Amino acid sequence: MNKELIRHAILSQLENQHALAVKSANEARDLATHEQSQPETQYDTVGLEASYLAHGQSQRVFDLDAMIQRYRNMTLRNFTSDDEIALSAYVELAYPDDTTKAFFIGPCAGGLELLIEEQKVHLITPDAPLARCMMGAYDGDEFELPGSNQTVEVVRIS
Structure with missing residues (x-):
């Protein structure tokens, strides 16, 4: 992305x-x-x-x-699959229902929804509960969504 x-x-x-x-x-x-x-x-x-x-x-x-x-x-860092999720990461999560959602971790203005190359991207900040779960995770890691029993997998970091 x-x-x-x-x-x-x-x-x-x-x-x-x-x-x-x-x-x-x-x-x-x-x-x-x-x-x-x-x-x-x-x-x-x-x-x-x-x-x-x-x-x-x-x-x-x-x-x-x-x-x-x-x-x-803002410095836009290029992440590899060996990097942990941090500020300026673009992250795709795979959900149990076989859907994926894309997120960008920015310093502010969380909640914006963007349409980039026909892909919906959700802007979240490091303070968001979902971002707190994501931060420090790596490509292929799984974690439970806040407030649910649903587990998602990190399928892309860039």
């Missing part, structure tokens, strides 16, 4: 989320400072609520900036 394609897909999704967060932050800031948001009574909190929203959206922009930089600066 070409990890540069994975990085590009992650960055594309994060940049789209960033653009949306910037737009939302600007709209919330405009609402918070609009003349109609000035309180008419002590119980009128529209402006206050909008300012909280603007702050939250601005924090989201900041967080997305940091995630984007982490992926731009």
Whole structure:
């Protein structure tokens, strides 16, 4: 699996989320400072609520900036079948029902689903329960999925 394609897909999704967060932050800031948001009574909190929203959206922009930089600066390591699973590994797991699932272990933004060369790739972080089970495993190793009695096998690391 070409990890540069994975990085590009992650960055594309994060940049789209960033653009949306910037737009939302600007709209919330405009609402918070609009003349109609000035309180008419002590119980009128529209402006206050909008300012909280603007702050939250601005924090989201900041967080997305940091995630984007982490992926731009991330070293993509090439793994062999003799290497243990670690950060920047692409891993395929075989499930008992004869299906396989692909994962990429990244530093942040876990939960994204990517479509790379017609292959669905799940982005997970080292803090995810599944990643904690994977980390340190080798090609051919088996382990039990967290919270289940299901055993999976590592069939590819790159």
